[in-house]
Amino acid sequence: MPTIRILTAVPICDGHDSAINTINLEFVRHGIEVVYLGYNRSARDIVRAAVQEDVVAIGVSSYNGGHVEFFEEVLDRLDQLRLKPMIRLFGGGGGTITRDDARIMSARGVHRIFFAGTPLAETLAYLRATYSDVVQPPYAPSFMGTDQMLSRELTLAERDSAGEKTAPEQVPMGSKPGRKAKVIGVTGPGGAGKTTLIDELTYRFLRSRPADQRVAILSHDPSMVGSGALLGDRATIIYSQDDRVFMRSLATRGQAGGLSPSTRRCLEILRRSEQFQIILVETIGTGQEAIPFGMEGLPVDHAVLVMPPDYGSRLQLQKIAMIDSADAIVVNKSDSQGSRTAFAEIEDRMRFNQNSQMLLRTQANRHRDPGVDQLFQKIFGGG
Amino acid sequence: MSSLSQVIVAVEKHRRSGSEQVQRARTDHEFAERVLQRWQEAKQKIGAAMTPTGLRLPRLALPDLDEVGEIARFLWDEGLPGEFPFLTSAYAEQYLDPASGEPTPHVGNGEKTGSEEPTRLFAGFGLAEDTNARFHYLSRNQRSQRLSTAFDGPTLYGVGAGAEGVFGKIGEGGVAIDTVEDMERLYAGFALDQPDVSVSMTISGPAPILLAMYVAAAKHRFGPDVSVKLRGTIQADVLKEVQAQNELIFPIEPSLRFLADMVDYCSQQMPRWYPISISGYHIAEAGATPVQQAAYTLSNGFAYVDYFLNRGMDVSVFGPRLSFFLDCGLDIEYVALSRICRKIWAIGMRDAFGADKRSQILKLHTQTSGRSLIAADWPNNLTRTALELMLACMNGTNSCHSNSADEPFTTPSEEYARYAAHAQAILLEESGLFKHMMNTLQGSPGMKAVGNAVEKAILEEFRAIEQQGGVVGAVERRYQRSQIQAAAHQLERQIYGGIRPVIGLNRYHDPDANWPEVQMIRTPKEKKQLQQDRLQDFEKRHAGEHLQSLDRLSRVVEQGGNVFGELTDTVEHCSLGQITKRLCEVVGKFRPMV
Structure with a gap:
């Protein structure tokens, strides 16, 4: 089973990182690789990082309000890169995200909102059930030159090195040895x-x-x-x-x-x-x-x-x-x-x-x- | 020896000397005479209180002691109210109900307005006029207006409403302030030049800019000489931002310098302003244990004193300008935590820094714990807050904010903000617990036992900080951060493991319970847009002068002048976002710690 890689972050103008720190630790203890982007991060930074890290999901922990707009901006940016269904967005914010908010957010494409009092085990079970066997195939040549294609090549190389099921021909390589860098x-x-x-x-x-x-x-x-x-x-x-x-x-x-x-x-x-x-x-x-x-x-x-x-x-x-x-x-x-x-x-x-x-x-x-x-x-x- | 080590030594010496005092009182007749005389004088000064049921009580309860050794021990360990080491209270009098007319305070005290209720009215949401209306609503029946202000994310991070990607955050969780004009709107209708109005601002990263706006706004309304009359507090705690709250903008060193400039300025020109509120609240809210909260807050305080002294500032000038802000939760440590903090601060300031009495007094604002409030069965939060409030007053807090029960969901609604303020009135005015006798619930053997254990544990933490290179060294090594995070993680595991009971969540949880709907306070899109429009309009009107003004500010920063003094002028022409951006270009940005 491939290692689950996700990205977590706290939105822009929000420094409440206590919940996400605890959740990150729990995830890591249970075998998940968490790329943590930190707090006060813009939707632009989050989506850029998600693309470059080729994660299967983004978890956003928001406690400072404005979550409906913020999650929507993350989704819009994913959508612009045609990544909206591939990289899923989940999140939480204790009591600050109401059930009404969550309904609006999920209608716009947020995959899951965790409410106040959710046990850590439940969040973990969600990750395992949803992301354990996400297929990350190579991109079509039309994506050549994009960060997401490059990023996927790195993912395939990493999976291949780990002996995960990736046929050798699926690992694409650039055509010529580069000399510039x-x-x-x-x-x-x-x-x-x-x-x-x-x-x-x-x-x-x-x-x-x-x-x-x-x-x-x-x-x-x-x-x-x-x-x-x-x-x-x-x-x-x-x-x-x-x-x-x-x-x-x-x-x-x-x-x-x-x-x-x-x-x-x-x-x-x-x-x-x-x-x-x-x-x-x-x-x-x-x-x-x-x-x-x-x-x-x-x-x-x-x-x-x-x-x-x-x-x-x-x-x-x-x-x-x-x-x-x-x-x-x-x-x-x-x-x-x-x-x-x-x-x-x-x-x-x-x-x-x-x-x-x-x-x-x-x-x-x-x-x-x-x-x-x-x-x-x-x-x-x-x- | 570092100052924090000197504090440790001094506190331990003070503890040991307690028994020496006892011995001396029992063996040295002359000393015993003096002790007894002081005791008699103190007793004679105590006023009387008459309860509505006709019971006559002393305003201050002193223990029944007739043995001189024990009296010496009490005077040494606890001290009288308003006397070293200030265990009972910072001042000689507290929690007087002025409406009663009785009783008379037992010692005069020129420092504080005695009739003021300790209630601070906290608000902040939407645009300046929304928060202003809430302030007027909350304070309409108060004798004094003590306004406490929360700011929204874009203001706290100094980027302003015009920054990319912040639209949704405008006016959420606090009020949006971008310009000196917003600041005028925020406190419109309040007589800021009057002694019964005080304003508190919960902001640290861009604190000097916001206070400069406040001063400029007040000058517009009350004339150029108003600074000396302005009364209030601004948080401006750089170190706890790095340790817990994550709202710092500039790197630590320039942040400390801007802070020192502001403290220096206020010490000289704003005698009624507290330019820093050394805060444990956010440390505790981030998940720290009560002892960690106390130890990090006090050591941060001592680190500021060190820093200001190194800048050549005079402790007798800035010392009395320092104030503190602590969290009060339901853990047993809170039975005695604040009084022990008062004691350690007093000893440290006197013995490690040679500070006078006014600087030895730890002036304390307490807020009940937000973290202890939960969404499940949330009306229980009223009870939690009430208990925390009582613990805070048992510890003699000088001012207090009680949280709204709906805090886990939203900016407090009008309804629950009113209940929260009334909780304080019920405790201090309606109940007889504090208004007749100022120390009814103090000094029990249990309180002493908790205090001793807490004191020991705080000193242990001080030692750990010293081993990490002192406060600033430890901060740079992430010591306090990682300790707080570990405590937070443990707390969550205890809650989910059921070791730590949380009623309605992991105990007595009723899956069918119907909690009342919370009335959510949200800022509508049109208002967010209005804030952006106002900002744009301000910047357009000042397009002529703003660059010149920023260049002048840069020069002051680079040439080592007082940045705060310059800012009071810069804010006339520049918005918060413009100023922050320029300062970041000159001194760099804070690199987040995780």
């Missing part, structure tokens, strides 16, 4: 600020490059035991919620090392699509021994290691394998205590390496951080 791998321990850094780099890309240039992000999150995963990177990005950005979240599904069993094929598909100038691959938070990129891992044009200043002792530093093979090492959170020491220690540690490596200091969570500017110039090749 520059692939940048970003790795580092959890909490180093990888996602923030990627969002900031993307922001600079969007501002400085012509409007027809796009960037792709292949982001990873760990699967829990029992195969569910909370794919939450989309929730913390702000500038990458843009039509010029194609982002896909992959769960590791049991593979060690920071990437997913299908990363290689997905990257190839993105590359061959020839739609992107830059493809960023972000690993999960990695351990000391991980070498996700390079000769022993995924081939990339630049491997970036993001380090927090609080990695522990100098001895710990000796054990971090990526320091030897990364093209650029970034000491992020340069405002926090110990960042100078970290910078000096890593610099010292790098002296033993043969190849030429870059060492940079960033504070990605600061607006217009010059360190990130510098990294952007060096890695994205300016422009």
Whole structure:
């Protein structure tokens, strides 16, 4: 049975995420992969994410009113992409969504509304019964060049890598090997600020490059035991919620090392699509021994290691394998205590390496951080 | 040592010193004399109250103690009302029923308007004139007008009614305010320059912009010198937004700076305004335990003090401007939670920050728990709110908001908003529980036991926060968020597992019950359109000056001037959405945490 992948979000101008957080956790505990878009998200952002993540359903948790209009806008946008029957919309809002509202919403195409007091088990049973065996066939060639076709190719590749029932000929591939895209791998321990850094780099890309240039992000999150995963990177990005950005979240599904069993094929598909100038691959938070990129891992044009200043002792530093093979090492959170020491220690540690490596200091969570500017110039090749 | 660590040490020292006081009173005659003298004086000051049935009671009940050690212990641990560590109450007098004419307060107190009812009238829906009409309706029989305002989503997020995709949200769950003209409409007909009118605004992300609009609107009506007379509170709690409520607009650092500018300005020029309400309410509503609520709120408060001090502000100037806002639910912790908060704040402010008495007092607004109200058999919510209200008054809250029973469904209807306000009147005016004797239900052994346990647990949480790098460090590491989320998850599992009884939901659930229909308050499309039209019209009329005005604001931000001062001028020409957009370009956007 294929893994159920859904998207959850809280509508625009609404920060009530307590219910959805609890529901996400329950879903993940029961084997579902949840791409969580976060709160205060527009219908445009939600539908874009649903397309790029190729989910079978969107769950919206609304507590701030205006749900009739909001759900309708999500449906309209799905309809414009001819996705309305394929991606279903369900949701809830405690007592704020009345039975009368729900009747109007369901007449407009909302698949299911959960009322106040619905046990978590009931929501879970609904997901299982409705989405366990949704067929996601390849798109017709007339969809060539669209995000939804690309996204479906990634889905088929992911299912195929997981040994799910997908005949090899059903996995479409671009015709020619693409050469245009520059692939940048970003790795580092959890909490180093990888996602923030990627969002900031993307922001600079969007501002400085012509409007027809796009960037792709292949982001990873760990699967829990029992195969569910909370794919939450989309929730913390702000500038990458843009039509010029194609982002896909992959769960590791049991593979060690920071990437997913299908990363290689997905990257190839993105590359061959020839739609992107830059493809960023972000690993999960990695351990000391991980070498996700390079000769022993995924081939990339630049491997970036993001380090927090609080990695522990100098001895710990000796054990971090990526320091030897990364093209650029970034000491992020340069405002926090110990960042100078970290910078000096890593610099010292790098002296033993043969190849030429870059060492940079960033504070990605600061607006217009010059360190990130510098990294952007060096890695994205300016422009 | 960090300030929070100093607070922990000081609270523990205060607890230990209790027994030293007892020993000293029993062994040191001179000290014992002083203790006894103070005790006698306190007793003599207590006024008398006469009940309608002719019973004569003391206005304040003190324990029957005749042993000097025990008296010393009481004075040290509990203190007298309005005296350190303020366990009984923040001020010497509270909950007086002015209609009775009796009794006389036992200690004079120049700080507070004694005759004011603690009731805050909360409203916010539709457009400014709709909320304005509700304010007039709710306050028509009140002695004082204490208006509390809820804003809609587009206002809370600072985007305004003109932003893409927000049409459905205009005027839902709160009032839509985009311009200084909306702000004038919102409080039209209220004498904002009078001491018996106070206004509270529940908004944090764009708080400085909204308060600037309020000041500008008041100036239009009452002249340029009105600022000194304006009385009220604005929430403006940046840290709890990051931890729980998710309505922050700018990154943490610039948000704190804009807040400090506003606090600084108010401390100098708006002596009757409370420019921050340090809020646990939303932390608790997000699912935190009562102890988490108290610990995060207090530690946030201490973090603000640290931040303001680092900016060179004077604690004796800004300290008395800080106020607090807590949730009150039905868990047993609430029997003593607020009084313990008052104590920890007082000790922390005195011993870790050297603050004077006015800054030691935790001024508290309480709201009954919205989360505890449920849709199933919802008239039960009247009972829940009434009990919570009583717990809040037992803890000596200075002002109070009781929720409407229909809150799980909608913005309060007129009918249930009235019942909610009347619940307070029934408790404080009709019932004899509080109006004759100010501390009738305080100080029981049970209350003390709960308080001790709560105090210990709060200090434990402080230690955990310290281990995560202090308040701001812990915030950045998502510590408080993840703790709150874990508690929320556990709470839901307990409810669905039946471990936590919720009447009408998992106990005494009647599948055939017919609950009364709720009258839903919704903002019609035409009104939403009207708000957009008004906004467009305002922006068109000010198209000439608005860019200049925004450029001036940018310069003040970049050059480190007082942003709030500038905003009081910016709002004359620019809408909320325009200002927010410009500020985001200059300082960036808040990156959400999940």
